Each structure stands twice: as structure tokens, then as C-alpha cells.
Amino acid sequence: MIGQLRSELLKQRSTQTxxxxxxxxxxxxxxxxxxxxxxxxxxDLATRARQLEVYxxxxxxxxxxAGIAGAIAITAEIRYGTIRPTFLVTPRRGPVLVAKLAIxxxxxxxxxxxxxxxxxADAAVAFGVRGIDNRLTAGDYGQLLSGGAAAAALxxxxxxxxxxxxxxxxxxLIGLSAWMFIVESTTESFVPDAARFLPGGSGLALxxxxxxxxxxxxxxxxxxxxxxxxxxxxxxxxxxxxx
Numbered sequence: 001m002i003g004q005l006r007s008e009l010l011k012q013r014s015t016q017t018x019x020x021x022x023x024x025x026x027x028x029x030x031x032x033x034x035x036x037x038x039x040x041x042x043x044d045l046a047t048r049a050r051q052l053e054v055y056x057x058x059x060x061x062x063x064x065x066a067g068i069a070g071a072i073a074i075t076a077e078i079r080y081g082t083i084r085p086t087f088l089v090t091p092r093r094g095p096v097l098v099a100k101l102a103i104x105x106x107x108x109x110x111x112x113x114x115x116x117x118x119x120x121a122d123a124a125v126a127f128g129v130r131g132i133d134n135r136l137t138a139g140d141y142g143q144l145l146s147g148g149a150a151a152a153a154l155x156x157x158x159x160x161x162x163x164x165x166x167x168x169x170x171x172x173l174i175g176l177s178a179w180m181f182i183v184e185s186t187t188e189s190f191v192p193d194a195a196r197f198l199p200g201g202s203g204l205a206l207x208x209x210x211x212x213x214x215x216x217x218x219x220x221x222x223x224x225x226x227x228x229x230x231x232x233x234x235x236x237x238x239x240x241x242x243x
Contacts, residue, residue, distance in 0.1 A: 015076070017072055017076065018069060018107070021065050021068060021069055021072075021111075022065075022111070022114065024065070025061050025062070025065040025111065025114070025115055025118075026118060028057075028061050029057065029058055029061055029115060029118045029119050029122065030118075030122065032057035032058070032061070032119070033119070033122040033123055033126055036054045036057060037054060037122075037123050037126035037127065037130070038126055038130070042130055042131070042132050045127070045132050046132070046133070046135075047135060048135035048136060048140075049211075051123075051127075051134070051135050051136060052136070052140070052208070052209040052210075053209065054123060055116075055119055055120070055123065055136075055144060055207075055209045056204055056209045056210065057119060058115045058116050058118065058119025058120070058144075058148065059112075059115070059116065059119075059144070059148050059151065059203060059204050059207040059209055060180060060181075060200060060203075060204070061115045061119075062111050062112035062113075062114070062115030062116060062148050062149075062151070062152040063112065063151055063152050063155040063180065063199075063200060063203045064155070064176060064177055064180040064181070065111050065115070065152075066107070066108030066109075066111040066112055066152035066153065066155045066156040066159065067108075067155040067156060067158060067159035067162070067176045067180075068159060068172075068173050068176055068177070069104060069107050069108060069111060069156055069159065070100075070104040070105075070107075070108060070155070070156035070157060070158065070159025070160040070161075070162075070163065071159040071160065071162050071163035071166075071169070071172040071173060071176060072159075072163070072169065072173075073100050073103070073104045073107075073159075073160055073163065074100055074160055074163040074164050074233075074237075075163040075166070075167060075168065075169035075172050076169060078163075078167050078169075079169050097160075097164070097233075097234050097237060097238075100160050101157050101160050101230055104156040104157060104159065104160050105153040105154070105156050105157045106153070107156060108152045108153040108154075108155060108156025108157070108159075109149040109150070109152055109153040109156075110149075111152050111156070112148040112149040112150070112151060112152025112153065113145060113148065113149040113152075115148065115152070116144045116145050116148035116149070116207065117145065120141055120144060120145075140208060143207065143208030143215070144207055144208055144209065147206040147207035147208050147215060147219075148203075148206075148207040150206060150219065151202075151203035151204075151206045151207055151222060152203075154203075154222045154223060154225070154226040155199065155203065155222075155226070157226045157229075157230050158199065158225060158226040158229040158230065159172075159176060160230060160233060161226075161229035161230040161231070161232055161233030161234070162175065162176060162229060162233065163233065164232075164233030164234065164236050164237045165229075165232055165233045165236050179199075179200075180200050183198075184198050184199075184200040184201065188201070192212075196210070196212035196213055197213075197221060199222060199225045201213075202218040202219075202221045202222040202225070203218070203222055204218075205217075205218035206218040206219050206222060
């Protein structure tokens with residue numbers, strides 16, 4: 001098992017795809033700061049609740065990019081055929097999938113931590129430049145960083161499950177992005193009471209930039225989503241031919 005974890009960590013570290021994902025996330029967060037902090041009227045950002053809503057962009061970015069990283073962890077191997085020698089070396093597919101889930105969750109936590117940190121730093125600077133009082137406390141920032149990292153880690157694990165189910169890399173990436181930015185956003189606009197229970201809404205509550213659910217409930221719900229999707233992907237990988 002230790003060998004599988006080391007092998008998966010090496011794969012994640014040695015691919016340029018992760019670097020491109022980090023750069024893409026950085027650009028998205030920077031754009032979000034421009035749109036939500038610089039463009040909005042100062043009076044719209046005067047309250048703590050409104051400022052926390054702005055920070056949702058960082059949480060969403062961390063979750064969706066972590067999910068994409070998790071999906072790539074398995075779909076890239078399927079796409080390029082390297083999954084076959086991987087399973088030949090380790091005929092029992094369980095340890096391979098456990099390693100992918102564990103390392104992807106670790107990478108996902110890093111995505112979440114960086115996304116929240118970037119958003120916090122950029123927004124704080126933008127608030128200062130515009131003369132807007134920052135209403136967030138140290139506790140708020142602590143929950144943004146820790147909760148955002150945890151939410152992104154669970155999204156990454158779910159991303160592995162989605163990738164194992166779908167198998168096609170492009171479909172998995174588009175599906176995850178569409179879910180976060182179209183399905184959840186649309187649901188939030190029309191059925192807000194239901195949106196808070198979805199994976200993205202749960203992640204926002206876990207990161208503390210939504211009061212719709214308690215952090216404990218949100219974390220449990222998001223963990224349930226991740227476990228269900230990961231098990232579905234696990235079963236699909238174990239019982240299907242990888243060729």
C-alpha cells in the first residue's frame with residue numbers, strides 16, 4: 001500500500017497538468033476579485049455577510065479544480081493506456097484506487113487551501129485600496145482556510161469516482177464544471193432551499209461563507225456525497241474491463 005501511495009504521489013507531482021490547473025485557478029480567482037470587489041459599489045460590500053458571499057468564489061474555485069484534479073488522476077491513465085500496466089503490476093485494483101483517492105484528496109486540500117488563501121489576500125488588498133472596512137474576523141479566515149481545504153479534499157475524492165464512472169476525460173471535466181457553475185447556480189437562483197444541500201452548497205457552508213447549514217451538517221453531507229460517488233466509481237473500475 002505504501003508503494004502505491006508513493007507511486008500515485010509521483011504521478012501527481014510529475015505531470016504538468018496539475019501546474020496548469022493551479023495557474024487556471026489563480027487566474028479565475030484574480031478575475032473574481034476584479035468582478036466582485038473592484039466592480040461592485042462600496043456600499044454593497046459594507047457588511048460581513050456580503051463580504052463572505054464574495055469569498056464564495058474562492059471556495060467554489062477550490063472545489064471544482066480539486067474535483068477536476070481527482071478526475072484527471074484516473075481518466076488520464078485511461079486515456080493514455082497507462083492504467084493497463086498499472087493494473088498488471090498490481091492485479092488487485094483496490095489498493096490502486098485507495099491510493100488515487102488518498103493522494104487526490106491530499107492534492108484537493110492543497111487546491112482548496114491555495115484558492116482560499118489567494119481569494120483572502122486579493123480581496124483584503126482590494127478592500128484596503130477602496131477604503132472598505134474588512135468585517136471578517138480571524139475565526140472567519142480560519143474557517144475559510146480549514147473548511148475550504150476540507151471541502152476541496154472531498155470534492156477531489158468525488159472527482160476520482162466521477163472519472164472512474166465516466167472514464168472519458170473531457171466528459172468528466174465538463175460535467176464537474178457544469179455541475180458547479182450551471183446546475184448549482186441555477187438551483188440556487190430558483191430553489192435556494194434545495195441548493196444548500198447540494199455538494200457545492202455543502203462545501204460553501206463547510207468553508208463558512210454560507211449560513212445555510214452548520215459546518216458539522218455540511219461536512220457530513222459532503223462526506224456522504226464523496227463516499228457514494230467514490231464507491232460507485234470503485235465498483236465500476238473493479239468490474240469493468242480497462243482496455
